Amino acid sequence: MANVFLPKGMRDLLPQQMIHRQRVIGAIQQVFTRHGFEPLETPAMERIETLTGKYGDEGDKLIFKVLSRGEGGKEGLVDQALRYDLTVPLARVIAMNPQLSLPFKRSQIQPVWRADRPQKGRFREFYQCDVDVVGAPCGLADAECIAVVHDALLALGFTDFTIRLNHRAWLRALAVAVGAADREVELIVAIDKLDKAGREGVGRDLLARGFLPDQVQRLWALLDGASLPGAEQADAELDRVEALALGLGVSPARLRRDRSLARGLDYYTGPVFETVLTDGAVGSVSGGGRYDGLIGMFSGRDIPAVGVSLGLERLLVLMEERGMLAASTTSTQVWVTVFDEACEPAALQAVTAFRQAGVPAEISLTEGKLGKQLKAADKRGVRWVVIAGPDEVAAGQVKLRDLRDGQDLALPLADAVARVVAGG
RNA sequence: GUGGGUGUAGCUCAGUUGGUUAGAGCGCCAGGUUGUGGCCCUGGAGGUCAAGGGUUCAAUUCCCUUCACUCACCCCA
Numbered sequence: 482m483a484n485v486f487l488p489k490g491m492r493d494l495l496p497q498q499m500i501h502r503q504r505v506i507g508a509i510q511q512v513f514t515r516h517g518f519e520p521l522e523t524p525a526m527e528r529i530e531t532l533t534g535k536y537g538d539e540g541d542k543l544i545f546k547v548l549s550r551g552e553g554g555k556e557g558l559v560d561q562a563l564r565y566d567l568t569v570p571l572a573r574v575i576a577m578n579p580q581l582s583l584p585f586k587r588s589q590i591q592p593v594w595r596a597d598r599p600q601k602g603r604f605r606e607f608y609q610c611d612v613d614v615v616g617a618p619c620g621l622a623d624a625e626c627i628a629v630v631h632d633a634l635l636a637l638g639f640t641d642f643t644i645r646l647n648h649r650a651w652l653r654a655l656a657v658a659v660g661a662a663d664r665e666v667e668l669i670v671a672i673d674k675l676d677k678a679g680r681e682g683v684g685r686d687l688l689a690r691g692f693l694p695d696q697v698q699r700l701w702a703l704l705d706g707a708s709l710p711g712a713e714q715a716d717a718e719l720d721r722v723e724a725l726a727l728g729l730g731v732s733p734a735r736l737r738r739d740r741s742l743a744r745g746l747d748y749y750t751g752p753v754f755e756t757v758l759t760d761g762a763v764g765s766v767s768g769g770g771r772y773d774g775l776i777g778m779f780s781g782r783d784i785p786a787v788g789v790s791l792g793l794e795r796l797l798v799l800m801e802e803r804g805m806l807a808a809s810t811t812s813t814q815v816w817v818t819v820f821d822e823a824c825e826p827a828a829l830q831a832v833t834a835f836r837q838a839g840v841p842a843e844i845s846l847t848e849g850k851l852g853k854q855l856k857a858a859d860k861r862g863v864r865w866v867v868i869a870g871p872d873e874v875a876a877g878q879v880k881l882r883d884l885r886d887g888q889d890l891a892l893p894l895a896d897a898v899a900r901v902v903a904g905g
Numbered sequence: 906g907u908g909g910g911u912g913u914a915g916c917u918c919a920g921u922u923g924g925u926u927a928g929a930g931c932g933c934c935a936g937g938u939u940g941u942g943g944c945c946c947u948g949g950a951g952g953u954c955a956a957g958g959g960u961u962c963a964a965u966u967c968c969c970u971u972c973a974c975u976c977a978c979c980c981c982a
Contacts, residue, residue: 539980792982855942870940
């Protein structure tokens with residue numbers, strides 16, 4: 482074994498994996514484009530002060546910091562960091578580019594980094610696929626984000642998933658009503674675990690944290706639907722977002738109001754959403770929400786915004802586990818063998834003809850027995866093989882073999898190309 | 906940051922109650938078949954048994970430490 486290692490939680494993506502990734506990314510990008518989102522890229526690094534203070538205490542700890550100009554190791558000087566998500570960089574871009582006309586819809590598919598401890602479906606370097614709408618108030622923009630996630634998951638072949646929907650203001654009102662306005666985040670984090678721990682576990686946890694039994698009882702009552710003062714607007718907004726999302730084609734069965742959904746990031750202010758697969762367990766595959774205050778932190782002028790992020794790595798882990806990825810791991814459709822040196826010109830002519838016709842084609846790069854060349858094509862998963870030996874050259878033809886069924890056809894090169902273009 | 910688990914061939918794993926040449930399947934390479942892939946047969950390459958230290962006549966095996974990987978918690982995509 483080579484005596485070299487990768488940084489923890491980071492991976493090489495070999496061709497076999499890259500082909501799957503590119504297909505999945507392509508499918509997601511296509512849905513983003515279909516919904517009218519325009520592409521954006523931002524640098525891997527941001528200045529540290531751009532990132533800190535946006536994600537909450539837990540999040541800030543996970544920011545991957547970079548030494549000042551790559552130097553200053555002894556002093557531990559840090560003035561830059563790898564981006565933690567794609568939302569904060571977008572907010573920075575908006576603040577720096579007032580010429581962009583609003584509402585601005587952007588998509589962004591790039592890696593982000595977190596100094597987290599890796600586990601299943603969690604890495605230190607991973608791709609997020611984001612869409613955000615900047616400059617539109619709560620309502621249709623939020624519904625669009627939900628619809629995009631819904632449609633993207635369908636495009637990838639997922640059908641059993643639930644988009645959970647809640648409102649940050651509702652949670653804030655809840656904290657006030659329970660008499661814990663100053664401990665909103667703590668309360669939110671606790672009730673977020675209702676799914677796993679149930680009321681018994683969460684109740685015990687809250688009591689251990691110093692909440693009073695009265696407060697816990699009040700909490701259950703409110704979660705059960707007791708009227709919550711100060712939450713009227715939040716509920717009205719959710720009603721509207723939900724109705725609009727359904728209007729955009731989101732399946733009612735896949736959209737669920739869920740008062741225990743919290744979302745830890747500090748910058749959310751309005752509706753928040755998260756997607757979980759109903760039959761899987763790698764955490765959420767998407768998360769997002771409205772963050773009307775974030776851009777103002779950079780520009781001093783509040784601009785409303787809402788966005789959502791799809792977790793590419795988790796989707797890929799699940800798709801692989803479930804055999805949802807296409808079997809083929811090569812894009813090459815035609816493999817041209819080289820019979821011998823005398824026949825090489827015919828092989829060159831053949832591979833060029835396929836390429837010019839837009840068909841991905843390879844030519845054997847190493848000499849060897851014909852059998853070896855066929856075997857190489859087979860291992861690569863290429864469907865078509867072209868053989869141009871002395872007999873074929875003399876007849877002005879090539880032999881085209883379909884490795885799927887082993888059928889040979891001798892025909893002029895142009896006809897072989899036409900046949901492959903037509904899909905056999 | 907907290908707590909478990911696992912490190913033997915490229916991969917998945919046997920095995921060694923401490924003993925001389927560490928095994929299998931798959932994969933890889935070559936040949937059987939110098940104009941033909943998959944199936945079959947034959948042969949071959951490939952291991953400091955994660956690293957370092959300790960106990961012992963002897964350690965891949967027992968003990969300690971470190972490292973790596975992994976699962977869960979926290980949090981999150």
